[in-house]
Amino acid sequence: MSRDAARQPPRGARSQSQGPRASSRMRAWGRHHRAMCLDSARRLLRHPLGSLLTMLAIAIALVLPAALWLALDSARVLDAELEESATLTVYLAHQVEEAQAGRINEAIGAHEGVARTRLITAAEGMAEFQQALGLADALGRLDDNPLPASVVVSPVDPEPEAVRQLAESLDDLAGVDEVRLDLAWLERLRHLAELGSRLALALGVLFGLGVLLVVGNTIRLAVESRRQEIEVVMLIGATHAFVRRPFLYSGAWYGLGGGLLAWGLLGLGNEWLAAPVRALAASYGATFQLPQLGAAGSATLLICSTLLGWLGAWIAVSRHLAEIRPR
Amino acid sequence: MIVFEHVGKRYGGRFEALANLDFRVRRGEMVFLTGHSGAGKSSLLRLIMRLERPTRGRVLVAGHDIARLHASQVPFYRRQIGVVFQDHQLLLDRSIYHNVALPLEIRGVEPREAARRVRAALDKVGLLHREKALPIELSGGEQQRVGIARAVVNKPSLLLADEPTGNLDPQLSADIMALFEDFNRIGTTVVIASHDLALITRLRHRMLRLRDGRLVADEEAA
Ligand SMILES: Nc1ncnc2c1ncn2[C@@H]1O[C@H](COP(=O)(O)OP(=O)(O)OP(=O)(O)O)[C@@H](O)[C@H]1O
């Protein structure tokens, strides 16, 4: 209601406070953000146990989907490796001679969609078989080699559908008895991974909602306990954004704390499971590492948890502010 | 400055708290608002603060119909009005200094400038030496003065006060009214609701008398 304002409020009312120098307003805004960020942290520290419990609840809600996601991630790595080694075995007819087998091998090698081939003659096949099973003696006594010659084919495109088509066309070649493709288990793994990723998504959404509820409830109580203060500042011209700000920072702190705890819990879980997993993998003659979150994964976890906390607070405060009307 | 045009206010659709109020307050005026308990004094002030909207007529402040302000503009409108509440509405967990600084904090005034203005306001109400105290450590009269300091720290051009001398002894009440007169003297428009007739008749300012929500007398300063 200065003279300027008298000429042109309500816009004048704003322009007066927005001032001619936007930079000073930006500084004021930044100052308030900093102040509220620190103030809300101090408020959390004033009730360390209560804050810790809230963060723990958030952490627990985050650990399960995060762990599942990690497991899926390692399944994806495994899947890619397996795909790389996806091969077809083409068994040649028994009556095919060794020279003829070489020609068929070349024909297969020239076939569209075939990357590499490796011929295993009947004798080589027998040798491999004996070695693998340690049955040299028993089989050595057989007069006739019951194994046919075979060609191991690496396809260009390891997608199951492409491999299946390749198998069909190879089956039509002369001298080919049977094409075996062991895709069933690969597909089964895929289905499992798909199931797992949907499960992780559903759990993620569900537990994400859980985090929102935990933070929302905590913030609701905080708003309630500062109701008089909120009413007073609204009476003297605080905007909703101003009132909301400290609570949003509290929510973000809760989220960040919960995320850090979840990160710690995942690390502990990893330590806890590492030894048995290693032993199990060794018994299969494999080396398998439990998946680690890594820098990117850790950052994602912390950012997501902080954002969830912020969002939970935003929802809680906004719902409440609509109710609070200064007396 | 303030214009009421046939203003009526009903609460809950039936009860008529204010009816057909028609008056204006000029810039730089000092006006007392009086009447029995329940006459509608607080309701009238709440209309000016836009805590309520009239159910009839228009309230214009500085030429603008404040009912038309968008919700997002209301905070900026309120920043231009200093308000002293009967129950002073101080924040009990903050020092006197920080209570008075609150309107400046909301406006984003730079801290050094804010400190200067807070001290000036506290000095004006004679409480500079208590700036570190908490509100509960002060007497009723002192708390009321802190409320006044908070209302004027922004240098508002309009100052509203609802029973600012509610439970104070006559001497303190007179002191507080003198404080408002000081602000009026430097150009602030002041509207004070009070039922302390003995005191306000002595002060010789314009007086609006309400009875059952109606304006029954508008006495210019004698
Ligand atoms: N929010 C409300 N809802 C319903 N009725 C209300 C509301 N606020 C005030 N009233 C009614 O409006 C009438 C005027 O109230 P108001 O508070 O304005 O009176 P007052 O003159 O300030 O009285 P006092 O001197 O006791 O403070 C009263 O009868 C009151 O009951």
Ligand SMILES: [Mg+2]
């Ligand atoms: Mg009243």
